[in-house]
Amino acid sequence: MLMQKLRKHIKYVLIVALVGFAALIFFQWGANVTGTGGMQKTDIAKIDGIPVSYTEYSRFIRQKEQEIKGISRDEIWSLMLEEIMWNNLIRKERIRVTDEEILAVIRNNPPREIYESEYMKGETGEFDFSKYYELLRAPQSRAWLLEYEYNLRRQIPREKLRSLMSSFGWISPFEDSLGIAAQTNKYDVSYLMMPLFRARNLLEISGEEMKEYYNENQQEFINxxxxxxxxxxxxKKPSHYDTLEARESIQDFINRIEEGEDFLEVAKEVSDDTVIVKSFEGKLGLKPYLMNVYNELKNGEVSDIIQAPHGFEVIKRVRKGLVYKVKIDVEVSxxxxxxxxxxxxxxxxxxxxxxxxxxxxxxxxxxxxxxxxxxxxxxxxxxxxxxxxxxxxxxxxxxxxxxxxxxxxxxxxxxxxxxPETHPTFEDIMPKIKHKMEKDRLKGIIANWLDKVHNQLISGKTMEAIASEDTLVVLREMKDVTLMQLQTSLGGEFAGAVAILSINQISQPLVLNWAGYIVRCDRKEVNPFDSTMVTLLQMKRQARLTALTANIFAPKKIEDYRDEFFE
Structure with missing residues (x-):
């Protein structure tokens, strides 16, 4: 019994020791870890100009490591940034929560642990609010009520803010109509295409032109x-003593089980892995090194210490296809x-x-x-x-x-x-200059060429006839396609050009990054809207909301001083 009491209180001793060691890092290392000396730094970061002290950061680390098993320091850092941005936004929007709101939530929404408690259920098996109200009036409830109130004062403003931000995903009726048309309208299209590489035959760049371009744009070519x-x-890897400490921890777990404590309860307390109960079927349900041990155990038996990747494990075979598992990671102390x-x-x-x-x-x-x-x-x-x-x-x-x-x-x-910085000579980079000038001029050449083709189409010549005579353009067809499919295959500008065409109408020349086009609408069919098409509209709303909220919660400037604290 004495050993069990010591184990139950040892975590508090360890916390004090860790805090003391963290303080050593803060006071002794924080000032000179960069080797620059000078005034001791007390802030580990500045987020949009708001300082975050090393003490606050350490407190946040301890809190998250207690809440989430196996969480990494980088994950904790991301959570801290998110927390800061939430608090900043709530403060800027002046979102408040009143005592009346808190009281209403407490009275009507009991904490999950209490709601699921067998003691709170009535004769029908349903939650009994009369028992809950008696519990609220009991003096013994003060401690958990204060904690519940604290959490609510943090959570309710966030829920209000989430509700406010959900309106950011609003899409106008016009955008909705475009989204519907992109799925319901089907087209047959023909188009003349002139790829950029074919236009090179029309491009002539003299040496004098290249020399002039080089002289005017020398800054672009500086190395x-x-x-x-x-x-x-x-x-940064665990030492021999870190490995011994992890092994001693899992041996202590085995000792507690041998003294009569429940495997599952102790595993929930000490395991570094969130998966403790493992159900499986077949030979592939467990990792090979665990399956070998499992096969040697009888139902109810507990294994010896198992060497695992990055730590040690112990399993209990409950029955066929079910094991309890505890893992202690070997961490860098x-x-x-x-x-x-x-x-x-x-x-x-x-x-x-x-x-x-x-x-x-x-x-x-x-x-x-x-x-x-x-x-x-x-x-x-x-x-x-x-x-x-x-x-x-x-x-x-x-x-x-x-x-x-x-x-x-x-x-x-x-x-x-x-x-050193170098200034290449004209002769050294002639091919590079020519390529850059070609890229700038080819689109103009294609636009001029397609203007002539467009004039021929207006005068009555068919696309088929032009394609048979003009070796620089090719004729392509696409049948029974939606605007969404056109956007995926040829881009949004091409789909937009098709969307405004009537049947047998020809578009203006369209020059994109890799080719120029003239499009003809051969057929247009409007199909009825059905429920399966709603998904695209919902995805568009969600994408807009995600993009906006991501921008809101992204700090504009992060000054990260963790390296100066050897974090």
């Missing part, structure tokens, strides 16, 4: 300065992160004394080089690309940048070499 950085990488931090800082100090390459040799770290990087377009795989861009633009010999967090570890950078 910008590029910089090559050298770097070392510190892998704060202690291990502290050791990595010490290695990073040791390298920086050594590199300042003996040089970046020599420090790599001395500390047995491989020094590698990046590909040439443009100062205005850094695509190296670090989380804070803005920070790396800032370092790259100001990097000098002897200056070390980082650490920069990346998937799986941390980078330190130093300047290796600079490839």
């Amino acid at each position: 910008p300065e590029l910089r090559i950085l050298k770097f070392v990488f510190f892998e 704060l202690t291990t992160i502290g050791e990595i931090y010490d290695k990073v800082m040791s390298f920086k100090e050594t590199a300042q004394e003996v040089g970046f390459d020599s420090a790599g040799v001395e500390l047995d770290l491989q020094v590698r080089k990046t590909y040439p990087l443009a100062k205005n377009n850094v695509t190296f795989p670090v989380r804070n690309t803005e920070g790396l861009t800032a370092f790259l633009s100001k990097a000098k010999k002897g200056k070390i940048g980082g650490p920069f967090n990346s998937m799986g570890g941390y980078y330190l950078f130093a300047l290796d070499s600079i490839i």
